[in-house]
Amino acid sequence: MIKACKKVLVGFGLIGICTIVFGTASDVFAQASHLFRTYKREVPPKLPETPDAVAEGKKIYEKRCWYCHGIEGKGDGPAAKTMFPKPRNFTRNEYKVRSTAFSSVPTDEDLFRIITSGIEGTAMPFWYTISEKERWQVLYYIKTFNDQFRKNDAIKTVSVGSVASTPESVARGQELFKEMRCFECHGEDGRGNGPLTVALQSEWNLPYRARDLTKGWLFKGGNTIEDIYRTVSTGFNETPMGSYLEKLADEDRWHVAHYVKSIAKDMVSDVVIKARLVEDDQLPIDASDDDWGKATPVEIPLAGQIIATPRLWTPSIDAINVRAMYNKDEIMFLLEWDDATNKQEEVFRDGVSVQFPTKIPESLKKPYFAMGDSSGAVNLWSWKAYWHEGFGAIVEAPETESGEVSELNAKSFKNVTTQPPESQNVSGKGIYQNGRWKVVLKRSLKTDDVKGDIQFETGKLIPVALAAWDGSNSDTGALKSVSAWYYVLLEKPVPKTIFAYVLVAIIMGASVELWFIARLRRFPPKLEENE
């Protein structure tokens, strides 16, 4: 009898293994939050810097680096035109990630690290894919573009001591962030919206954007506490990001670094946005409503729209944070994203749009994620920041104005129609606070326009995609940041009947157990031994 048992068990085992194999094979869609690169700090022993090594480096450079950094290292390679920031000009000392004093050249190890790691959010790829030897060789070659390297002044200046991260240290860091006027560039909440950056960018048209310090995944020189400490100490050459080596004592630089680390967040993304059911009869259009705190936020990464002309190669909005909630009649979305400016012009205005298919797909098939296609139309809820003629060319949208909400349908980039006034059912409001737009859009779950409007149902995965415009980046029309299809799910309330099921299950479990034990005790297994 035991043998038969075993056969059955082995059979089950095999079925299990097969399922596992197929189960993993179907995971083709990746999760964005796990894919960002990191700054790798380990450096292997150096290769001797010989003329041979430089000559080998030249070959590698002219195979792998020249089309961005230019054949003469001037950062003007033929492919550079679709890039922001531009590739590094190696003939100048513009090196950003260094452990050496401001305006010194980096050490060989610094170069090795940045070449190995690449720079997140820019065109600069990671090169741990080529051998360590090749990396040393190519970096010896790029050093030949700039004479300053020959003067041998690349001396590491950053100390190694550290100060533990305590609440006091973070609080002191926050004070120093004010005292040292970091906020003039990085903004009060660290969103990269300080007045000085904005002036550099929009008034002098200089290609500098202060880092959004809340997005920990976009730090060029790494986001560990040691990396941030190093950046604050040494600064980034030829950018507004200066060195605080002299202006701040060593300990204070650690405090600031701890503060920066405390506001730098990881990207928390998901494929499904869960809309929370609320009991309230009224859903107020208010971004600061307490209820939003209970809805799970999902950060959705955006890319420049380069699918159809005109293409946006250099987007400035790279993520939107979304939450949703609904009651028995209405659904409401809160969309938040960082934007350094609130400057609206007639054509170039900040905006956001939420895209749904016109009806919930029954099969896998959906409309095309970028504005639909001829066999599947999409429904767009669009919000544009306030702008008014007669106020001059550029206005700042005040908090009292809610902006312009409209509902559209599209079948392609060119085939977009605004719905007639009688079927405009979306309402909303956007406010700009401390470098962040917060836009609420609301509609009833069902509408009369069943052809043009999505009709929401609970418990179904409803495709949703987002787009956003930054007026000061000259975004307009198809020049925008876009996302892939995600899903919104109107969570069903937990039905009361479930507790009855659970009770039945427990009783059944208990009775099976009792029966088994009673039987076992009546015929103890010894009997079986004698079989």
Added chain:
Amino acid sequence: MAKKRSAFLMIWVILAVICLFMFLKYASPKVFQMLMAKSHPMPTPSTLMMWYMIMGVLAGLVYATTSNQKFADFLSFLLPSRGPIIKSLLQKLLFVSFPVLVGWFVYSWSIPGAASPVELRIQHPTLPQEFEKLENPFREKDADTQRKSIEEGKILFQTYCRPCHGSKADGNGPFANSFRLRPINFQDPGTIATVVDNYLFWRIKEGAPGLPSESTPWDSAMPSWKDDLKDDEIWMIIMGEYDTAGVMPRQREKLE
């Protein structure tokens, strides 16, 4: 005598299963993070977790039934106890936790949860007929012309395709993370190395809209380049693309 040897066999098996659960839930994300050099822990997917647990339980049962003696020992734990007090405590714990566990399973299965979306697709559908006959004008040319077309093609590739497919053609461009259906990694031997030049020509010219529905065109960010790139430029890009990725196209069967 048998009882003396391992009256706690059942408890050991249960402990082993709990250890497995703890490992999958807490340790393995860290282990995989280290193995794959990722900066984030890699949690075990829930379906896998379920199957590993089922396997674990089955393995435990298989072990307990390797000999009649073992099986008897295994069950003996449930018999009225005359042993140490710890045994009767554990017995009671086991009797209570079984029905509770059953109840919990039923609860977690029947709460309206987020079914994760199924998104299966075929990466390489059949090439449409009108593209079958085309020839890459650069592939059979002399070495010099070939080299020039590769250089030209690389520059075009870096300008137009790099944001998604990455400058190393490894699918790691700066925009790649934003498209859930990731831009293809051309270095992967399962992608462009398994198809002929014409196939790429079709994909580049027609992009996502050209795909049949079994390849989920609605999720693909692959642009159609027919309005922006001339045919020659596309062939050059193909030359440059294979060279950058370090792979060769599949050879066409010669029907002579």
